[in-house]
Each structure stands twice: as C-alpha cells, then as structure tokens.
Amino acid sequence: MERILFYILALIIVIFAIAAVSSRKMLRSVIYLLFVLCSIAGLYFLIDYNFLAAIQLTVYAGGIIVLIIFSVLLVHHIELELELAKPLKQIITALACLVGIGVILTTIYSYDFKVIENDTAITTADVGSKLLSYDQGGFILPFEVISVVLLAAMIGAIIIAKGKQVEKHENKRIE
Amino acid sequence: MDLSTFLLMRHEIVLLVVILLLIIGEVFIAESKKSSMVHLAVFLFGIHTLIGFLSIDYGSLFGGMFHTNALIQFLKNVLNIGVLILLLQSGDWLQEKIIRVNRGVEFFILLFSSLLGMYFMISAGDFLMFYLGLELSTLPVAALAAYDITKRISSESGIKLILSAALASGVSLFGISMLYATTGSIYFTEISYVITADNLTVLAFILFFTGLAFKISLVPFHFWTADVYEGAPISIASYLSVISKGAAVFILMILLFTVLKPLMHIWENMVYIIAIVTMFIGNLFALRQQNMKRFLAFSSIAQAGFILLGLITGDQLGTATVVYFLLIYIFSNLAAFGVVQAISLETGKEQMKDYEGLYRTNPNLSLIMMLALFSLAGIPPVAGFFGKFFLFTAAASKGYYLLVFLAVVNVTISLYYYLLVVRAMFLRKSDNAIPYFKSKVYMRLGLLITAIGILVIGIYSPIYDYIYELSRNLL
Secondary structure, eight states, X not given: OHHHHHHHHHHHHHHHHHHHHHOSBHHHHHHXXXXXXXHHHHHHHHTTOHHHHHHIIIIIIIIIHHHHHHHHHHHSXXXXXXXXXXXXHHXXXXXXXXXXXXXXXXXXXXXXXXXXXXXXXXXXXXXXXXXXXXXXXXXHHHXXXXXXHHHHHHHHHHHHHHHHHHHHHHHHHHO | OOGGGGGGGHHHHHHHHHHHHHHHHHHHXXXXXXXXXXXXXXXXXXXXHHXXXXXXXXXXEGGGTEEEOHHHHHHHHHHHHHHXXXXXXXXXXXXXXXXXXXXXXXXXXXXXXXXXXXXXXXXXXXXXXXXXXXXXXXXXXXXXXXXXXXXXXXXXXXXXXXXXXXXXXXXXXXXXXXXXXXXXXOBHHHHHHHOOOOHHHHHHHHHHHHHHHHHHTOGGGOHHHHHHHHHSOHHHHHHIIIIIHHHHHHHHHHHHHTTTGGGHHHHHXXXXXXXXHHHHHHHHHHTTOOBHHHHHHHHHHHHHHHHHHHHTTOSHHHHHHHHHHHHHHHHHHHHHHHHHHHHHHHHOOOBGGGGTTHXXXXXXXXXXXXXXXXXXXXXXXXXXXXXXHHHHHHHHHTTOHHHHHHHHHHHHHHHHHHHHHHHHHHTOOOTTOOOOOOOOHXXXXXXXXXXXXXXXXXXXXXXXXXXXXXXXXXX
C-alpha cells in the first residue's frame, strides 16, 4: 500500500515539476509548483515526519506560493507568454539534462545503501529541543545564523525596492 | 559550556554587534548628519579589526558545528584587513554618491553580513553551517551588485549574480545531500572517518565542488564574472574578486585538505585539469579586454588558476603558499581596483585607452597601479613574485613539472597584458589625458596601505614563516 502511494506521489511530483518549468504562462507554472510542494508534503507524511509535513504545507505550499503569486501578479502581465528558446538550444539543453539525469540515476541506483530500521517516531517536542540545544546534534547556531540571513535578505530587498522612490523624491525637490 | 567559551566566536560576535550598532545609528542619527555614518562605520570596523588580533583560545563550540584554530583566526584577520582597505577606498564614493540618496547604512549592513557569512563558512564544523555561511556570504552581495539602481547595467549584474549563485548553491546542496546519504553525517570530523571513494561519493564531491568553483570563478563556472564585475559598483567588483574569492579558497582548502583528504587521488586530477583550463582561458580572454573592470575580472580568473597550483599538493607547504599568495593577491588586487575606483569616481572613465598619459598628469596613481600590476604579474622586487614563486615550488615539490611549466607560460602571457596597461600609462601620450586630481583622505590612505603591503610582504620574510607555522594543524 505504502509503495503504491509513494509511486503515485512520485509520479505527481515528476509530472508537475516538468510542467512547471515548461509552461509558458507564469501563473500556471506557479500553480504546478504548488502541486509539487503538496505532494512532497505527502511524502513526508508517508515516512511519518508529521511535523516536517505540516511545515512544508504551511510554509511552502501556503506562504511561499502565495508570495510568488503576488509577485507574479505585481510584476508581470499574466497573459504574456514566455519566449521559447531556439530549437537548437532546446535540443542541446534537453540532451544535457538527459545525460545529467542518466549519470545521477545510474550512480544512485548502483549504490548499496544501508537501511537503518528506526521505529521511534520523531515528535514535535524532540524537534523543538534539538532546535534549541547547543550540544552535539543541536541546531541553535544554524537557527540563529538563518535569522541573520533573513535580515540581510530583507534589507537587500528593501534597498532594491526603495531605489526608484528615492529618485522620485529628489525630482520633486528640484521642481 | 559557560559564557566565556562564547568568546571563541569573538570575530562573529563583535561583527554582529557592529551591524546592530549601525542599524541603531541609522534609526537615531538625524538625516542631516548621515554623512558621518561613513566615519562611524569605518571607525567601528577598524576597532573590530584590531580586536581580531588579540590572542585567544582555540577550540570548538555547539557540539562541533563551529570550530576555530590559529590558522582560521589568521584567515579571518586577513579578510578583515581586506574589507577595511576596501571601506577606506570606497569611503569617498559612498559619501558623494550613496549617502546623498540615503542608502549608505544599508551598504555597510549588507557588506558586513556577507563578511559574517564568510566567517561562519570558514569556521564551519559541519556542512549545514558551511552551506548557511555560503548563502549568507552570497545573498547580500547580489543586492550590493544592484546598488547603482539608476543604472540598468547594475541591476542586470545583480540579477545575473543571484540567478547563477542560486543555481550553483542548489547544485552544491544536492552534492552535500548525497554526501549525507553515503556517510550518514554532516559533521566534518565524522565524515572524514567514514568517507570512501565510491561512485556516489565522487559524484557528490563533484557537485559540491561546483558551488565553490563558482564563487572562486574557476573556468567552467566563470561566465558570470566579467558581466557582474562590469555592471556592479567598483567596490563590489573589488569585494567579489578579493574578499569573496579569498574566503571561498580558504574553505575549499580546509575541506580538501581535511575532510576530503581520503578522496585526494580523485580531486588532484580534477584540480590539475581545472587549473590548466582556468589559467589559459582567463589569460587569453584578458588579452582582448578594453574595459578595466572586465580586464581585472579575467585577470582574477587567471589568478584563481594559479592558486590551484598550491591546492593540488594537499600538505602544509601547499596551505602556507596558498594563504601567503592570497594575502599578497588581496593587497595587489585591492590596489588595482582602488586606482580604477579613484579615476572612475573623479572622471567616470573606465576604458584602458583613457589611461594613456596618466603618468604625466597623475604620477602617484600611476605608480601604485604599476606596483599592483607588477605584483599581479609576478615581477621580482614586489610581493607578487614571491607568492607565485612559492606556489610553483609547492607544485614542483610534488612532481607536477608539466603543470608548473604551463603556469610559467601563463605568467608570460599575463605579463604581456599587464604591461599593456603600464605602457598606456607611462609611454603613451594623449591629448585628452585625465587631468590632475587629488583624491580624498580615505582613498589616499587605502591606496597607501595597499602599496606598503605590496612592498613589505615580499621583502619581510617572517610573515611567510609565521603562516607556515600556522598551517601545521588545519582542523
């Protein structure tokens, strides 16, 4: 049963991932991406990572997709179709992708993975205490560093967004 | 773990405090006094650089996620000095162009967060911290590259940088996840015990290597370099080519020589080929550049190829020569970019033919540019010669004679195009040469420090001995 569910989810992920990058309309790509993210959450449920699955649904499928949709609607004409690359370029890119997939898949499938049986389910309390622990296996430092990454990203975004406004402001002063 | 052990992270903590102080300053300093923010930032960063030199214990924190030793401390200090010189050189640009449109403080915050990312990257004890450091060091720079928001070419370079950086770090992350799958750990110390050269691990290593090769702009991953350097503000081009590249080489060296040492028989072949291709492509493309920023971009690609000669050895000698070369490279390249910045700020000219007759009008700038180019080319009296010479010695000591021969061929090619600029400045006469101008205090100080560095590091040999001592224990 689990196996069947996995293959269904995997099929959805692959099909919609390809659809997301090959669709010529921006908004459709985003919606396809939403399906991919939801199916990945399904994979997490399948291996009993309930907390991670919930995060995946709320943050990625819920938050990030909404943000992307907003920015697409703000920046882009939705009706506008993206340009197609030249046929020769398409063929070369497709060949490169196929070779890449071939190499990676053959290497992964030829590797003899060690399966570790693990019955203990990870609870949210475990995740929380790991996140704030500073011993081996704790994640407080990365957690704090991510906050600096986000701060820098926000300031960077503000700086790019506010550029034009400052110009207008100056122009008014000259008038 | 008590409070005093946190002092191991002194560099990071002090820099974070500087960032927070600047944010507070931005809020509370009145609009009319904003130009003092540059002085404040340079002053605070100067203090931070000085604190970095105080002696300190070594060890690891957070269960091995963060570790530090004498060499890592030294590398962070080298980066600090580089950024301090860069701040001095860009002080005037900031005051004249950036503060006036009220975007000054963000510049420092972004620059320092990027530096903070590099600290964490160099000090990383596991792949998670390494990856976060890599991201933190790249993301703010993309915003900085697009800083000249009025210029289309600047926004373009920001977009190019962030898209190619995202792709490279995605590929790198895929490689790291494969390494986790084969070794079952993200901690460097644990991985180094269990890593073996099976197919999946090698593939993982290649993918992981891509991310760093992108930052160092080694050859198959160098396409972004010239475009981004050309479009970005000169300070940021300088930052990308000196600080960002330096930090990436440092962490690549630490990883190759410690965690990935068991794979050495694989990566030495990769490094061998990439070194040859990088040197040739960088040098041959530099030959035909007319824009000084593009010229320095390709020159910095070629220099990255030379650095690989030291990486290929995988021992103490290699470590010492790479660090020594990078120290000299930081001073030389900052000097070259500084002169370009000074001229561009004053006249807006960035083409090589604008430099004709520069010696007659601005002898001091020409002399510093000449020193920098001689140092980059590796002409004996200046430091660059010793840097290259030691790198070649390190590679030759492992029997890579063909590689050293090809490197020497490349030095000859590079000599030609570096001398093209020197010829334009000293021998050519021009009717509309750049008129005489006097740079402001910050710029002159920044250029003076680089010039002293180029001269002193080559002659004063205890510096090399000190680095060699430090290189004894990497992890």
